[in-house]
Amino acid sequence: MPEELKSLLFAAILTAVFFFAIVNFGVTLTNNNNVNNTLLDNSVFNETFNSLENNLSNVQDTAQGQRENFEEETPIIGTDAFLFTSIIGAAKTFGSMMIKMYDLTFGLLGQVLGISPIIIGVFTGMLLILLIFLTWRFIKTGR
Amino acid sequence: MTYITPTQYNVTGLESLMQYVSYTIPIFVPLLLFGLFMIVLLSSYFAQRYRDGRGDFLASFVVAGFLTTIVAYLLMLMPGVVNSLTLVVCTIVTVIGVLILLNTEDRY
Numbered sequence: 001m002p003e004e005l006k007s008l009l010f011a012a013i014l015t016a017v018f019f020f021a022i023v024n025f026g027v028t029l030t031n032n033n034n035v036n037n038t039l040l041d042n043s044v045f046n047e048t049f050n051s052l053e054n055n056l057s058n059v060q061d062t063a064q065g066q067r068e069n070f071e072e073e074t075p076i077i078g079t080d081a082f083l084f085t086s087i088i089g090a091a092k093t094f095g096s097m098m099i100k101m102y103d104l105t106f107g108l109l110g111q112v113l114g115i116s117p118i119i120i121g122v123f124t125g126m127l128l129i130l131l132i133f134l135t136w137r138f139i140k141t142g143r
Numbered sequence: 144m145t146y147i148t149p150t151q152y153n154v155t156g157l158e159s160l161m162q163y164v165s166y167t168i169p170i171f172v173p174l175l176l177f178g179l180f181m182i183v184l185l186s187s188y189f190a191q192r193y194r195d196g197r198g199d200f201l202a203s204f205v206v207a208g209f210l211t212t213i214v215a216y217l218l219m220l221m222p223g224v225v226n227s228l229t230l231v232v233c234t235i236v237t238v239i240g241v242l243i244l245l246n247t248e249d250r251y
Binding site: 007 | 220227246
């Protein structure tokens with residue numbers, strides 16, 4: 001299970017980076033050629049791209065801060081606190097990226113197919129309940 | 144339905160020709176992109192199958208998605224040829240393909 005969770009997190013991060021790279025290519029291409037950018041006309045797309053951009057910038061700043069903390073900490077006393085802080089920071093970043101990709105995929109699908117936000121909300125709620133039960137099972141049984 | 148002629152639209156070059164086609168038949172460019180997607184997907188899959196004996200459909204799907212998205216972005220340089228919905232759908236299909244590819248093991 002830890003291996004699967006790790007691969008799932010890496011997959012989510014890689015997908016977010018790929019999405020950001022593809023959209024950034026489109027945006028840079030239009031800016032370099034002085035053309036009106038139709039790519040960011042869609043509000044969900046625009047919001048997701050901008051928040052991903054901020055998120056990825058924050059990851060770099062957080063990593064830089066953690067590196068400085070690590071270089072300042074005395075290993076014997078501060079190791080656990082440093083590791084705990086790093087794990088929480090990394091988990092928050094990965095979690096927000098996964099949520100952004102979920103919002104992008106299902107938000108846009110709902111918009112394109114005309115699905116009511118209530119139905120998407122119910123579906124999201126069911127997924128969250130399922131995730132909570134799976135997490136509880138993982139904590140209880142380790143599988 | 145009466146279509147306007149290229150003369151009425153004042154077609155003077157390739158860009159205005161593409162804009163005229165897109166204006167007259169809005170579904171043309173999305174169909175073109177879909178055709179490109181299918182050609183790349185099927186050719187990649189069957190070429191791999193011919194060479195290695197087994198084809199990786201998911202990888203071919205992602206490659207076709209990437210190529211189609213890039214071509215859509217290049218067409219976006221001509222204003223009015225591609226609308227934002229087509230671009231968004233191309234990007235989302237690619238992202239979903241990447242997600243499924245990265246989360247699937249033992250594809251063969």
